[in-house]
Amino acid sequence: MSLSGSELARITREGDDLVLAFAVAQVRPATAPRFGQGDDTAYVAGVTWRLQGVGEPALANSNGGDVIGRLGDCELWVPGEARARLLCELPGRVEGPLRLSLRSALGGVWSVEAQGLEAVMPDASAARPSLAC
DSSP states (O other), X not given: OEEEEEXXXXXXXXXXXXXXXXXEEEEOOTTOOOOSTTOOOEEXXXXXXXXXXXXXXXXXXXXXXXXXXXXXXXXXXXXTOSSOBSBOOSSEEEEEEEEEEEEBTTSOEEEEEEEEEEEEOOTTOOOBOOXXX
């Protein structure tokens, strides 16, 4: 899943976790279907990310509402890795501690630190081409 190009629908709190629900997640399947015009980019609806062990202090200076909608430049920082991740496996798990920084296509910025990340695909989901003109 590519963070940049995905659309974030909402951020909710469940105990010490934050759940990020994506309206659509931009993906590049390992065996990408050819949708025509040479573009392998596809979209999956209903993907969720669970940021585990966030706690209250990590949210004190963050406003997730500023990044609802289409995402622009985003990074997932994991200690021990030389550079930020721009992609995340679906489904997948990333052990923390980690830092997620999101920037909306309209310029909103939001960052949060967590102890882990679980990316979940909805049941029976299929990658579909973009319908944008």
